[in-house]
Amino acid sequence: MHPVTRIVRGTIVLFPLLFLAIFFVYPLAAILRLSLAPEGVPALQPVWEAARSGAVWRILWFTTWQALASTALTMALGLPLAAIFARYTFPGKSALRALTTIPFVMPTVVVGAAFTTLIGPTGIINNWLRGGLGLAEPPIQLMNTIWIILLAHAFYNVSVVVRTVGGFWEALNPALGEAGQVLGAHGLRLFRTVTLPLLMPSITAAGMLVFLFCFTSFGVILILGGLRFATLEVEIYRQAVNLFNLPVAAFLSLLQMVITFAVMAVYTRVQARASLPLEMRPRAHAPCHSGKLLHRIVVGALLLVMVLLLVAPLLALAWRSFTLGGHFTLDYYRELAVNRRQSAFFAPPVTAIRNSLIYASAATLLSLLLGVSGAYVLARPRTLATAILDPLFLLPLGTSAVTLGLGYIVAMGAWRTSLWLVPVAHTMIATPFVVRTFLPALRSLDPHLREAAAVLGAGPLRTWWEVDMPVLRRALLVSAAFAFTISLGEFGATLLINRPDRPTMPMVIYRALGQPGMLNYGQALAMSTILMVVCMVALLLIERFRLPGEEF
Amino acid sequence: MNQSQFKRRAVALVAAALVMLVGVGCVAPAAPVQDGAAAAPATLVVASHDSFAVSEEVVAAFEAANNARVQFLALGDAGAALNKLILSKQAPLADVFFGVDNTFLSRALAADIFAPYASPLLAQVPAEAQLDAENRLLPVDTGYVTLNADRAWFAERNLPLPATLEDLIDPAYKDLLVVENPATSSPGLAFLMATIAHFGEDDWQAYWAALHANGALVVEGWSQAYYEQFTVGSGGTGGRPLVVSYTTSPPADMLFATDGRTEPGSVNVNLDGGVFRQIEFVGILKGTKQQALAERWVDFMLDTQFQNDIPLQMFVYPLNARATLPPAFAEFAPQPESAVEVASATIEANREAWLQAWSEIMLR
Numbered sequence: 001m002h003p004v005t006r007i008v009r010g011t012i013v014l015f016p017l018l019f020l021a022i023f024f025v026y027p028l029a030a031i032l033r034l035s036l037a038p039e040g041v042p043a044l045q046p047v048w049e050a051a052r053s054g055a056v057w058r059i060l061w062f063t064t065w066q067a068l069a070s071t072a073l074t075m076a077l078g079l080p081l082a083a084i085f086a087r088y089t090f091p092g093k094s095a096l097r098a099l100t101t102i103p104f105v106m107p108t109v110v111v112g113a114a115f116t117t118l119i120g121p122t123g124i125i126n127n128w129l130r131g132g133l134g135l136a137e138p139p140i141q142l143m144n145t146i147w148i149i150l151l152a153h154a155f156y157n158v159s160v161v162v163r164t165v166g167g168f169w170e171a172l173n174p175a176l177g178e179a180g181q182v183l184g185a186h187g188l189r190l191f192r193t194v195t196l197p198l199l200m201p202s203i204t205a206a207g208m209l210v211f212l213f214c215f216t217s218f219g220v221i222l223i224l225g226g227l228r229f230a231t232l233e234v235e236i237y238r239q240a241v242n243l244f245n246l247p248v249a250a251f252l253s254l255l256q257m258v259i260t261f262a263v264m265a266v267y268t269r270v271q272a273r274a275s276l277p278l279e280m281r282p283r284a285h286a287p288c289h290s291g292k293l294l295h296r297i298v299v300g301a302l303l304l305v306m307v308l309l310l311v312a313p314l315l316a317l318a319w320r321s322f323t324l325g326g327h328f329t330l331d332y333y334r335e336l337a338v339n340r341r342q343s344a345f346f347a348p349p350v351t352a353i354r355n356s357l358i359y360a361s362a363a364t365l366l367s368l369l370l371g372v373s374g375a376y377v378l379a380r381p382r383t384l385a386t387a388i389l390d391p392l393f394l395l396p397l398g399t400s401a402v403t404l405g406l407g408y409i410v411a412m413g414a415w416r417t418s419l420w421l422v423p424v425a426h427t428m429i430a431t432p433f434v435v436r437t438f439l440p441a442l443r444s445l446d447p448h449l450r451e452a453a454a455v456l457g458a459g460p461l462r463t464w465w466e467v468d469m470p471v472l473r474r475a476l477l478v479s480a481a482f483a484f485t486i487s488l489g490e491f492g493a494t495l496l497i498n499r500p501d502r503p504t505m506p507m508v509i510y511r512a513l514g515q516p517g518m519l520n521y522g523q524a525l526a527m528s529t530i531l532m533v534v535c536m537v538a539l540l541l542i543e544r545f546r547l548p549g550e551e552f
Numbered sequence: 553m554n555q556s557q558f559k560r561r562a563v564a565l566v567a568a569a570l571v572m573l574v575g576v577g578c579v580a581p582a583a584p585v586q587d588g589a590a591a592a593p594a595t596l597v598v599a600s601h602d603s604f605a606v607s608e609e610v611v612a613a614f615e616a617a618n619n620a621r622v623q624f625l626a627l628g629d630a631g632a633a634l635n636k637l638i639l640s641k642q643a644p645l646a647d648v649f650f651g652v653d654n655t656f657l658s659r660a661l662a663a664d665i666f667a668p669y670a671s672p673l674l675a676q677v678p679a680e681a682q683l684d685a686e687n688r689l690l691p692v693d694t695g696y697v698t699l700n701a702d703r704a705w706f707a708e709r710n711l712p713l714p715a716t717l718e719d720l721i722d723p724a725y726k727d728l729l730v731v732e733n734p735a736t737s738s739p740g741l742a743f744l745m746a747t748i749a750h751f752g753e754d755d756w757q758a759y760w761a762a763l764h765a766n767g768a769l770v771v772e773g774w775s776q777a778y779y780e781q782f783t784v785g786s787g788g789t790g791g792r793p794l795v796v797s798y799t800t801s802p803p804a805d806m807l808f809a810t811d812g813r814t815e816p817g818s819v820n821v822n823l824d825g826g827v828f829r830q831i832e833f834v835g836i837l838k839g840t841k842q843q844a845l846a847e848r849w850v851d852f853m854l855d856t857q858f859q860n861d862i863p864l865q866m867f868v869y870p871l872n873a874r875a876t877l878p879p880a881f882a883e884f885a886p887q888p889e890s891a892v893e894v895a896s897a898t899i900e901a902n903r904e905a906w907l908q909a910w911s912e913i914m915l916r
Contacts, residue, residue, distance in 0.1 A: 034639070109775060116780045122791040222736060223772045227911055241632045242735065243904055244659065324787050324810075331810050340808075341864055342607040345624070409636045409645065416645060417597075417625055495602065500626040513775040514603060515867070516801040517808025518787060521779050 005460050016374040016393070016431075023424055024396055027407030034410055035250035047251040056235075060255065063231040066146065067214035070153035074210045077154055078161025079203070081306050084299060085162060086169035096303070097166075098539035100310055101159040101481070105489030105535045107506045108219025109513055110528045111152065114313035115224060116143070117320065124316060144226030152220045157210045158310060160482075164209070164437050167478040168202035169195075171441070171471075201271060201440040208267050209436055212260065212397045218492070232256045236400045253403040260398025264391030272382050272390070272443075314532060321525035325518055332522030336508075336530075340519075345500045347508065349527065353534055356488055356504040360538075363426035363487035364480055370427065371434025371479060378435070379442045397432040404428075405496045419502060425493040430483035437482065441475035442468075481542045488535055505531045596845050599625040599646035601633045605865040606858070614852050620845055630656060630738060637837065638663040647840040648849055652689055652833045655741065657896035661688060666835035669847055673854035676872045681831050683896075689833035692853050695868035696888050697742035697828040699729075699821040700801050702783040702793035714794070717750065717823050720763060727767035730781040730792040735907050737773045742828035743796045744910060745899065746892040750825025760913045770914055784817040794821070799888060800867040803880035807864075815884075822888040829891035832868070 036042060050056050085097055103111070119125050119140050126138035133139070142148045172195075180194040218233045230238070232252055240249035322328055339346040347355070378390050396404075408425075409416055445468060453463040469476075491506040498507065505527055512524035593615070604626065611622055625646055627633035634656050637649055641663070652660045660666065666688035674682065674690060681691035701713050714720055720729055732740030748756045769792060771777045778785040782795040784805060802816035809817075834853050836846045852858055859875035862868060869877070869887060 031639075112772075112776060113780055116776075117789065120780065122789060223776060226772070227733060227735075227770060227914055238735065241629075241635060242907075244631075244635055244638075326787070329810065339608075341605070342609060343865065344606050344608045344611045346608075406636065406639055409640050413643065416640075417623075495626075496628055496632075498626075500602075500604070500624050511602070513779065515808070516778060516785060516797065516804040518805070518810050519808035520804075521785065521787070522810065 008461070012373040013377050016370045016377065019370055020392065023428060024399075024404070027411040028399065028404060030411035031403055031407035032250050032254065035246035043247060046245060046247045050248045050251060056252065059230050059232055059235050062229065063215060066149060066229075066231070067211050067217070070150050070157075070214040071207055071211045073150050074154045074157045075161060075203075075207060077306065078158040078206070079165065080302065081158065082162045082166035082169060084303050085166040088299060090300070094540055094543050095536075096307055097162065098536045098543070099307055100162050101485055101539055102314060102532050102535055103155050103310055104157070104159045105485045105531065106314065106528065107489060107491045107509060108223055110317065110509060110524075111155070111220075111313070112223035114317045115148065115152065117316045118313045143224070144228065146229070148224045149220060149229065152224050153214045153217065155310060155313070156220070157213055160209050160213075161206045163478050163481065164206040165199060165202045167437065167474050168440055169199060171474045172198055201443070204267065204271060205436045205440055208264070208394070209397070209433060211263075212394065212432075215260065216256070216398060216400065218401070233400055233402070237402050240402050240406065249403065253400040257395065257399055261391050261395060264394045264398070265387070268390035268394075269387065317525055318529040318532065321522065321529045324522045324525060332519065332526040335519050336523050336526055345503070347503045349508075349530060352503050352505050352508045352527070353530070355502050356534070359423050359426065359504060360484050360487035362423035363430055364483040366423060366427040367430040367434050367483040368476070368480060371431045372438055372476070374431065374435050375438040375442050378439055393435045394432045396428045401492050405493060408497065417499070419499065421497045422494055423487065425497060426487035426490050429490065429493070430486040433482040433486065434479040437479045438472070438475050441472050445471060477542060477545060481539055484538055484542060485535060488531070488538070505534070593619050593621045594842060594845055595621045595623055596648065596842055596849055597623045597625060597646040598849065599627055599633065599637065599649045601630045601651040602626050602628060603866060604651060607861050607865060610858055610861045613857060614849065618845060618848055622849070634660055637665055641665055644837045644839045646837060647842045647846045648834060648836055650692065650832070650834040650853065652835065654683060654829075654831045654893070654896050655738070655745075655899050657683060657689065657833065658900045660835070665838055667838045667840075669836050669850060671847070671851050671854055673851050673872070676874055677854060678871060678873065681871055683831065684833070689835045690850060690854065691831050691871050692834050693832050693862050693866065693868040694871055695830045696799040696891055697739045697746070697796065697830065698799050698888065699823065699826060700782070700784070700795050700797045700818040701821045703817065703819045705783055705793035713819070713821050714823065717747065717759070717826050720768070721759070721766045723766065725766065725794070728792060729763070729767075729794040730769045730771060730777045731796045732774055732777050733770055733772055734910060739774055739796055739798065742830060743826070744906065745894050746826055746828040748906060749892045749894050757909060757913055760910060761916070764914055764916065798867065799885045800863070800881065802884045804867055806884065807880055820885065824890070825892060827888045827891040829893050
């Protein structure tokens with residue numbers, strides 16, 4: 001092997017591993033050690049007591065089944081939407097797709113407020129129904145029930161399904177479907193016997209990501225679920241922050257990680273076996289144009305209903321940002337730029353947007369570097385090493401953020417207060433998404449194409465650039481969109497490690513919500529609306545991004 | 553594309569990536585200045601919780617007077633921030649920490665992370681607020697958790713404002729109150745502890761069962777209670793005219809209004825046994841390399857310039873007797889005559905059991 005190639009390959013393997021070791025394994029090990037053996041001697045009495053009480057196991061059971069149910073609901077809503085985006089062209093498609101992603105970036109406090117405004121006991125829909133039907137009690141009573149948790153999880157994660165599955169679907173070679181048609185399969189049968197098996201890798205990948213998100217859910221459970229419900233993550237927070245019972249918090253974090261790792265190990269094994277080279281298309285092929293008017297109306301109506309369901313709560317918030325207090329006003333937007341209290345931590349909206357965009361760009365770049373090199377490592381023939389690494393790359397997503405945050409404090413030395421940690425923490429969360437969206441596409445690359453390029457005299461780098469890249473472009477853009485939006489909306493980790501004088505958009509929202517007075521509440525609503533718009537614009541720009549040399 | 557074109561594009565792409573990385577690097581702070589050049593300002597790191605706020609000019613005054621730069625860290629809510637400092641005991645995150653309150657005082661002192669400092673300014677602070685005899689934690693401000701009521705709502709219905717805690721369990725006040733979950737919210741916990749101290753270990757549970765039966769609504773945190781449920785805070789969409797909040801919320805409602813109102817929409821309802829006093833402390837962290845500067849910062853926080861800045865920044869009351877209150881505070885948020893105070897050791901010992909018992913009552 002050429003020495004340069006060897007160096008490149010070595011770097012590709014080492015970079016993600018080193019990153020994981022420094023920013024994940026090391027801080028986690030440090031906090032777990034400090035919690036379970038504070039004086040160097042294991043102190044396991046509280047852990048033993050917790051494990052023997054039924055509470056922990058009841059919480060684990062609830063965590064698991066709500067995550068499964070939420071994933072099922074998300075898939076049921078997301079797959080039809082993915083199908084429409086993958087198979088049809090219609091005006092405003094990219095804008096609509098970007099719209100479905102906006103829930104994904106909104107902080108939980110904002111989504112909580114949106115749901116209460118829309119379907120709370122005195123919310124818009126209940127008031128309207130009560131007025132229309134003359135009812136004494138609000139007919140929709142979802143607050144603090146399991147249903148609102150499932151709905152909120154679906155609301156957040158539908159875009160994961162739309163983007164991962166839809167992106168993969170769009171790039172599928174239509175010849176396979178056409179072959180099926182020639183062989184006599186149509187409609188549902190064609191879908192079941194040809195399309196669905198081909199899509200399976202991306203469907204399971206999306207399902208896994210959604211499951212992990214719901215399994216470690218925190219804000220949704222606390223804010224919308226009320227007193228009745230606690231996931232492992234909520235219990236870890238309670239133990240670590242409220243009660244300062246670190247041994248039990250560490251035990252619960254370990255439990256959460258072991259389960260995540262086991263589930264991931266099974267999944268990645270199945271996934272690696274199921275994938276086969278597919279001859280993906282470099283760009284979306286001409287999707288269906290159904291001539292039948294009825295067909296068009298049905299698809300259009302379905303699309304409209306789904307998008308409305310996703311966007312309605314957020315539109316309700318945006319509407320309030322102009323009308324809070326009863327009349328149309330731009331006061332709240334103007335107030336964002338006024339440092340009324342002469343606060344030392346004030347940031348005008350442009351600065352907050354800039355901070356958010358800088359962090360998001362850095363996190364996107366880093367997680368693409370990491371995730372793509374990680375995916376290349378994992379796409380190689382399966383060995384024991386890849387069998388362990390594969391679930392390991394997903395583990396940060398299934399790890400308690402509270403625990404990891406405390407780990408950074410204990411282990412990161414002089415870096416603990418560095419602004420660099422913010423994009424690093426975002427990268428930690430975004431990389432699993434990049435790996436998971438990129439890997440199915442990478443595995444489906446036909447090795448013959450690379451061999452052909454090599455025979456024709458292209459070096460490895462050039463083969464990668466001219467054979468792999470055009471085909472993988474779609475997956476790369478989907479990954480970039482994920483990484484960018486995750487960073488833009490990330491709030492928990494940012495609040496823990498960011499500096500008060502460098503607020504991001506979600507931090508400005510959170511701060512405004514912490515003080516009484518209509519101007520403060522209005523500012524939170526206004527900043528939320530700005531966050532939606534910035535996210536929308538960024539996604540449209542990412543979709544338009546073309547690699548140099550691409551022709552359209 | 554020929555070979556050289558390919559190379560040029562690859563180089564351009566790598567260059568673009570580098571520019572982005574460097575651009576991000578600019579945000580990273582310059583390395584802290586080590587002692588060396590005499591004129592270079594020393595950096596003081598002040599850690600606090602998310603609610604900490606201060607005026608630009610006040611910070612600038614300290615920096616100019618002491619040839620120093622103050623770097624602030626926000627470490628999460630009050631509980632999370634304290635836990636982080638305890639965990640980082642071996643290599644302190646900061647020189648000074650502001651924001652231990654009386655509910656966490658015993659945890660903070662037991663962890664042995666603060667060094668004593670008897671500031672001369674303590675002479676201007678009421679003795680009853682100086683809860684640590686060794687002066688490891690020095691009182692800076694005080695605040696009160698109490699009920700806020702929607703004045704117009706009660707006036708329209710000719711319903712008098714509740715006068716005692718017992719009124720809240722009267723059917724006339726059914727479905728009017730919203731409270732925060734004490735497990736996740738500090739005003740929620742404060743209100744619960746006030747009622748426990750008032751009714752005593754034997755009777756507080758019966759009181760909360762009656763509150764629950766009379767339709768008290770529990771939400772996760774202060775923002776949800778105030779902005780989503782409270783009729784005043786939500787601008788009319790919420791359905792609850794009584795909320796557990798702070799005595800300073802009414803002046804804030806007026807100062808941050810959009811309609812130019814000269815009177816708040818809400819009013820404090822300070823019930824006997826329903827008001828909880830919070831005191832916030834500052835302390836110098838053991839192991840600081842800036843002892844002298846840290847002492848000057850503590851003095852500064854207790855002195856009149858900073859103390860006068862407190863009310864409109866953090867919406868709590870200064871403790872220095874020479875500090876002045878803004879007119880809106882004097883008029884709409886006088887300090888309550890009596891308030892419940894619970895010893896922090898009692899809180900630390902009972903918190904988990906109280907919360908457990910409370911959740912069982914509220915889930916029935």
